[in-house]
Amino acid sequence: MAMTELSTPKTTSPFLHSSSRLSLSSKLHLSNQFRHLLLPPLHTTSNSKISCSVSQNNQAPVAVQDNGSVKTKKECYGVFCLTYDLKAEEETKSWKKMINIAVSGAAGMISNHLLFKLASGSVFGPDQPIALKLLGSERSIQALEGVAMELEDSLFPLLREVDIGTDPYEVFQDVEWALLIGAKPRGPGMERAALLDINGQIFAEQGKALNAVASPNVKVLVVGNPCNTNALICLKNAPNIPAKNFHALTRLDENRAKCQLALKAGVFYDKVSNMTIWGNHSTTQRGGLLIQKWGRSSAASTAVSIVDAIKSLVTPTPEGDWFSTGVYTNGNPYGIAEDLVFSMPCRSTGDGDYELVKDVEFDDYLRNRISKSEAELLAEKKCVAHLTGDGIAFCDLGPVDTMLPGEV
Amino acid sequence: MAMTELSTPKTTSPFLHSSSRLSLSSKLHLSNQFRHLLLPPLHTTSNSKISCSVSQNNQAPVAVQDNGSVKTKKECYGVFCLTYDLKAEEETKSWKKMINIAVSGAAGMISNHLLFKLASGSVFGPDQPIALKLLGSERSIQALEGVAMELEDSLFPLLREVDIGTDPYEVFQDVEWALLIGAKPRGPGMERAALLDINGQIFAEQGKALNAVASPNVKVLVVGNPCNTNALICLKNAPNIPAKNFHALTRLDENRAKCQLALKAGVFYDKVSNMTIWGNHSTTQRGGLLIQKWGRSSAASTAVSIVDAIKSLVTPTPEGDWFSTGVYTNGNPYGIAEDLVFSMPCRSTGDGDYELVKDVEFDDYLRNRISKSEAELLAEKKCVAHLTGDGIAFCDLGPVDTMLPGEV
Numbered sequence: 001m002a003m004t005e006l007s008t009p010k011t012t013s014p015f016l017h018s019s020s021r022l023s024l025s026s027k028l029h030l031s032n033q034f035r036h037l038l039l040p041p042l043h044t045t046s047n048s049k050i051s052c053s054v055s056q057n058n059q060a061p062v063a064v065q066d067n068g069s070v071k072t073k074k075e076c077y078g079v080f081c082l083t084y085d086l087k088a089e090e091e092t093k094s095w096k097k098m099i100n101i102a103v104s105g106a107a108g109m110i111s112n113h114l115l116f117k118l119a120s121g122s123v124f125g126p127d128q129p130i131a132l133k134l135l136g137s138e139r140s141i142q143a144l145e146g147v148a149m150e151l152e153d154s155l156f157p158l159l160r161e162v163d164i165g166t167d168p169y170e171v172f173q174d175v176e177w178a179l180l181i182g183a184k185p186r187g188p189g190m191e192r193a194a195l196l197d198i199n200g201q202i203f204a205e206q207g208k209a210l211n212a213v214a215s216p217n218v219k220v221l222v223v224g225n226p227c228n229t230n231a232l233i234c235l236k237n238a239p240n241i242p243a244k245n246f247h248a249l250t251r252l253d254e255n256r257a258k259c260q261l262a263l264k265a266g267v268f269y270d271k272v273s274n275m276t277i278w279g280n281h282s283t284t285q286r287g288g289l290l291i292q293k294w295g296r297s298s299a300a301s302t303a304v305s306i307v308d309a310i311k312s313l314v315t316p317t318p319e320g321d322w323f324s325t326g327v328y329t330n331g332n333p334y335g336i337a338e339d340l341v342f343s344m345p346c347r348s349t350g351d352g353d354y355e356l357v358k359d360v361e362f363d364d365y366l367r368n369r370i371s372k373s374e375a376e377l378l379a380e381k382k383c384v385a386h387l388t389g390d391g392i393a394f395c396d397l398g399p400v401d402t403m404l405p406g407e408v
Numbered sequence: 409m410a411m412t413e414l415s416t417p418k419t420t421s422p423f424l425h426s427s428s429r430l431s432l433s434s435k436l437h438l439s440n441q442f443r444h445l446l447l448p449p450l451h452t453t454s455n456s457k458i459s460c461s462v463s464q465n466n467q468a469p470v471a472v473q474d475n476g477s478v479k480t481k482k483e484c485y486g487v488f489c490l491t492y493d494l495k496a497e498e499e500t501k502s503w504k505k506m507i508n509i510a511v512s513g514a515a516g517m518i519s520n521h522l523l524f525k526l527a528s529g530s531v532f533g534p535d536q537p538i539a540l541k542l543l544g545s546e547r548s549i550q551a552l553e554g555v556a557m558e559l560e561d562s563l564f565p566l567l568r569e570v571d572i573g574t575d576p577y578e579v580f581q582d583v584e585w586a587l588l589i590g591a592k593p594r595g596p597g598m599e600r601a602a603l604l605d606i607n608g609q610i611f612a613e614q615g616k617a618l619n620a621v622a623s624p625n626v627k628v629l630v631v632g633n634p635c636n637t638n639a640l641i642c643l644k645n646a647p648n649i650p651a652k653n654f655h656a657l658t659r660l661d662e663n664r665a666k667c668q669l670a671l672k673a674g675v676f677y678d679k680v681s682n683m684t685i686w687g688n689h690s691t692t693q694r695g696g697l698l699i700q701k702w703g704r705s706s707a708a709s710t711a712v713s714i715v716d717a718i719k720s721l722v723t724p725t726p727e728g729d730w731f732s733t734g735v736y737t738n739g740n741p742y743g744i745a746e747d748l749v750f751s752m753p754c755r756s757t758g759d760g761d762y763e764l765v766k767d768v769e770f771d772d773y774l775r776n777r778i779s780k781s782e783a784e785l786l787a788e789k790k791c792v793a794h795l796t797g798d799g800i801a802f803c804d805l806g807p808v809d810t811m812l813p814g815e816v
């Protein structure tokens with residue numbers, strides 16, 4: 001195994017002890033002034049070993065030979081461009097093999113919460129090194145660099161790569177998870193049909209890109225709204241990825257519902273279990289109230305619910321409980337129309353996959369509500385037929401407007 | 409021990425299975441429409457136990473008898489106003505006794521990251537139940553409610569109370585930690601002396617309030633800038649709290665410096681240790697670059713550094729390493745002026761307290777840089793003499809401007 005000089009950092013001299021010597025090597029890092037950054041001096045005492053050291057013959061980071069092919073990291077960011085022997089660390093620290101996680105809308109507020117949770121190890125565990133692949137728009141590239149800088153500055157030990165880019169065919173390369181958060185928000189006066197089309201095109205393109213370059217068993221979680229229909233579009237454009245791997249986020253609805261039910265029941269929310277969100281994610285109700293109070297949409301709790309949704313797939317579901325997630329209807333036992341993405345109760349063994357909970361029984365009231373949600377999703381599906389390969393779109397969404405301007 | 413009916417939630421009937429029955433009891437919760445929230449039906453099957461249940465004779469939450477006095481929670485929020493027997497849970501789950509954590513500037517962006525980290529258990533550990541006391545301005549009270557709603561919706565098991573308020577004498581009651589983040593940002597054209605005075609008055613008042621109502625051994629971390637001088641003002645107004653308990657956050661500088669040094673050295677940042685930030689927190693340099701890239705200040709990484717600063721006090725410092733924090737100079741071995749808040753290398757046994765690392769030796773270069781930082785802090789101290797009980801203020805801050813408009 002090739003050990004680069006970078007994996008043996010405890011070299012001897014000279015100690016960096018003046019801020020003026022810090023002229024940074026990264027092309028993306030501009031700051032070379034550290035007025036208040038005063039590093040430890042040369043002298044070491046018996047009690048305190050000072051290990052901030054720089055090798056005299058320090059080389060620029062080099063590409064690592066990986067399976068015979070030179071790995072180039074064109075889009076890597078700052079300190080994450082450094083080459084080091086992660087395999088050795090994986091062995092030394094009993095770490096798992098690094099996973100690649102793509103996040104779209106990476107410069108947005110939900111991602112600004114989510115990325116730091118992913119990087120901290122609180123989602124995939126303290127033994128799972130992580131590479132983050134950040135997808136943004138041309139317009140957001142500076143902000144993406146800002147996010148990458150903040151991730152660097154957070155010194156998360158498990159975060160080993162941060163790449164930024166605007167082309168899903170590059171960013172999605174080999175990703176094992178794709179968290180698709182970015183979507184155009186609905187502008188004032190915009191028709192729902194227009195929004196469906198604009199966002200649908202984004203998710204059609206991302207589906208194609210995932211199909212072409214992602215890990216064949218990539219798990220895809222669609223957050224950008226309308227998330228059920230966006231997820232359907234995405235999976236239809238990724239025929240080589242199992243349709244079962246695509247999810248639409250309804251966990252925020254589940255969490256909110258659990259909290260409200262706890263309030264109603266006069267118990268703490270940890271006493272509420274077996275909550276099912278059937279059908280589609282709703283952007284109205286509590287989300288709207290939050291925007292009104294808060295002046296912005298609920299980024300922090302949305303990020304928490306994304307974490308919950310991922311954890312539900314990578315940890316075994318507690319005995320007797322289930323979780324809700326929007327999944328592809330293909331042989332569902334509830335008589336819900338096939339070929340939709342519809343939220344249903346699921347369980348997981350923790351391997352990233354899930355099974356439907358098949359024995360929840362409906363009464364007429366629930367049946368009726370589910371049918372309404374089903375009808376909404378069927379109507380949305382007809383609007384985006386041109387994006388799913390189902391022919392010519394016909395859009396009649398009816399008078400019910402479930403989507404709020406400003407809600408992501 | 410009194411068990412309220414709320415601690416026995418697994419009552420029998422009727423099951424809530426229609427969204428129309430959800431009319432919420434909390435006065436702060438307005439939404440009563442749950443179009444897409446379709447709860448599990450009455451019927452339970454052999455495989456799936458449905459435990460969303462509401463007792464028929466459900467009572468409104470009542471005050472718990474606590475040490476003979478009725479505990480009223482005037483400012484509590486939503487589901488956190490529920491009364492339940494936390495002591496029983498502490499025993500059942502081997503939880504520690506709940507701690508009260510105050511956060512000022514709670515509606516701001518740094519807090520929006522920090523509060524969720526505190527509530528998730530990632531700072532104080534998975535066995536530490538937490539009460540969050542959110543201090544904001546009158547102007548921000550709606551946003552505080554929004555934050556509380558998002559905390560509710562996140563269903564953090566360890567988060568047991570959220571109180572919101574605008575009066576530090578109420579919010580700081582019995583707090584064991586006070587994270588003072590709120591400060592007025594510097595407006596365009598504002599003189600540094602004016603900013604020092606405006607923020608100084610805030611921290612003088614908060615110091616008085618902590619002195620009057622907080623836990624006698626409260627730990628105080630000042631983040632609002634200029635944090636060193638604000639911390640000095642705060643501790644001077646809290647004579648009954650040990651001066652050693654006050655900290656000014658220089659951990660963000662430490663983290664940024666470690667990252668930059670790693671880049672320079674060509675090693676991953678986890679190889680850099682024993683970094684000392686001497687003197688005052690600097691709001692320029694990388695922070696300024698981030699604002700430029702990102703369009704806002706670095707809330708996420710600041711929150712991470714606050715977490716790091718707290719963890720450094722509540723977990724033992726790794727052998728041979730240290731961390732930087734701005735502390736009260738009282739008998740320091742480095743000849744730095746006494747009666748300042750100055751960042752120095754420290755170690756902790758993990759009990760919330762710390763000791764200075766006393767044997768770092770300076771060369772002339774470092775001595776000179778430290779003297780400059782010392783002179784800046786002495787000048788700031790003279791500007792706020794009217795707030796520290798040191799007589800009449802005299803303000804001559806010199807030409808060096810370390811504070812950037814827009815940086816928090």
